Amino acid sequence: MNKVAIMGAGRVGETTAQILAEQEICREISLIDIRPDTPQGVALDILQTSPFFSFDTRVEGSNDPAALAGADLVVITAGIPRKPGMSRSDVLDTNVAIIDSIVDDILRYAPDAMVLVVSNPVDVLTWRVWQRTGWPRERIFGQAGVLDASRMAAFIAMETGFSSRDITTLVLGGHGDSMVPVPRFCTINGIPVTQFISEERLQDIIQRTREGGAEILALRKNSSAYDAPGASIAAMVDAISHNRRRLLPCVAILEGEYGQQNIAMGVPCVLDEQGLAEVVVLDLNNEESEAFRESAAAVVRDIERLKTKTS
Numbered sequence: 001m002n003k004v005a006i007m008g009a010g011r012v013g014e015t016t017a018q019i020l021a022e023q024e025i026c027r028e029i030s031l032i033d034i035r036p037d038t039p040q041g042v043a044l045d046i047l048q049t050s051p052f053f054s055f056d057t058r059v060e061g062s063n064d065p066a067a068l069a070g071a072d073l074v075v076i077t078a079g080i081p082r083k084p085g086m087s088r089s090d091v092l093d094t095n096v097a098i099i100d101s102i103v104d105d106i107l108r109y110a111p112d113a114m115v116l117v118v119s120n121p122v123d124v125l126t127w128r129v130w131q132r133t134g135w136p137r138e139r140i141f142g143q144a145g146v147l148d149a150s151r152m153a154a155f156i157a158m159e160t161g162f163s164s165r166d167i168t169t170l171v172l173g174g175h176g177d178s179m180v181p182v183p184r185f186c187t188i189n190g191i192p193v194t195q196f197i198s199e200e201r202l203q204d205i206i207q208r209t210r211e212g213g214a215e216i217l218a219l220r221k222n223s224s225a226y227d228a229p230g231a232s233i234a235a236m237v238d239a240i241s242h243n244r245r246r247l248l249p250c251v252a253i254l255e256g257e258y259g260q261q262n263i264a265m266g267v268p269c270v271l272d273e274q275g276l277a278e279v280v281v282l283d284l285n286n287e288e289s290e291a292f293r294e295s296a297a298a299v300v301r302d303i304e305r306l307k308t309k310t311s
């Protein structure tokens with residue numbers, strides 16, 4: 001991939017840019033932010049790591065949305081993070097205004113780009129970008145499940161002592177308190193995790209995964225997570241940039257899959273150079289389907305709230 005533009009050179013945007021640059025996932029990165037001088041400083045700081053990581057990726061910072069021009073992919077990390085005690089939905093009103101203005105910039109300067117939404121609440125904002133652009137779902141998707149699954153994998157590694165590289169996990173649904181970790185699809189090199197973890201401990205891990213973002217927020221205090229989020233975004237960009245056809249949980253617009261439509265939420269998807277190439281439908285059992293429906297209902301509540309505010 002030639003160019004990735006990152007809208008929002010805050011913590012998540014910066015971390016993402018650093019990984020994209022040092023792993024040469026794209027040739028050029030534009031970091032764009034409304035804070036004067038900040039994106040320029042972030043870009044320069046990242047460029048100065050090039051001797052250590054031996055990369056030739058070009059990194060520039062700008063306050064001008066015209067720097068979106070030529071982007072193959074726009075990552076949206078602009079917006080406020082929640083504070084301890086808040087839910088992600090509590091920042092919806094502030095962030096939707098930011099997202100709307102960014103979408104207008106994208107329509108103007110990068111009308112052929114794909115868009116990867118990160119700002120929270122990510123499901124409803126992905127839906128909003130899809131609605132406002134009118135673009136096909138292949139080009140509009142969000143990051144949540146890669147991060148949630150990485151948290152669950154880390155917790156399973158901590159519990160079992162196995163290397164996290166052997167652990168596969170799956171988290172579906174909305175990126176909120178009702179997200180749906182699916183232990184039936186969690187394995188350690190193909191062996192069901194239930195062989196190594198008691199049911200009680202597994203339930204603890206599922207709950208800790210659901211609260212994974214809040215746990216980091218409570219510990220960091222003045223910031224939500226950004227290291228694992230940056231790595232998760234970079235994994236998705238890498239899958240697209242290198243046309244890998246990776247099967248990753250993404251926030252996708254559903255068009256009847258899982259019994260849902262006109263909604264964005266986390267499901268397994270194929271990512272390739274076209275973007276979100278395919279939504280993969282799993283044969284969920286009754287309990288999993290019920291949890292997925294509940295999670296969808298929470299996303300719908302936010303979408304309905306948004307519709308009343310902006311209609």
Ligand SMILES: NC(=O)c1ccc[n+]([C@@H]2O[C@H](COP(=O)([O-])OP(=O)(O)OC[C@H]3O[C@@H](n4cnc5c(N)ncnc54)[C@H](O)[C@@H]3O)[C@@H](O)[C@H]2O)c1
Nearest residue numbers: 008009010011012033034078079080081118119120122229
């Ligand atoms: N989906 C996920 O898994 C996930 C993970 C982590 C964080 N997030 C979300 O990502 C967002 C950013 O988090 P952060 O920790 O980087 O916050 P941050 O405050 O460090 O950075 C946000 C940046 O956005 C910029 N910004 C605001 N309006 C803008 C605009 N119109 N154009 C360009 N830039 C603009 C701000 O100046 C700031 O630099 C939050 O909403 C957070 O909840 C999502």
Ligand SMILES: O=C(O)C[C@H](O)C(=O)O
Nearest residue numbers: 082088120213214224225
């Ligand atoms: O928890 C948050 O608000 C940030 C992000 O969604 C996360 O899961 O780390």
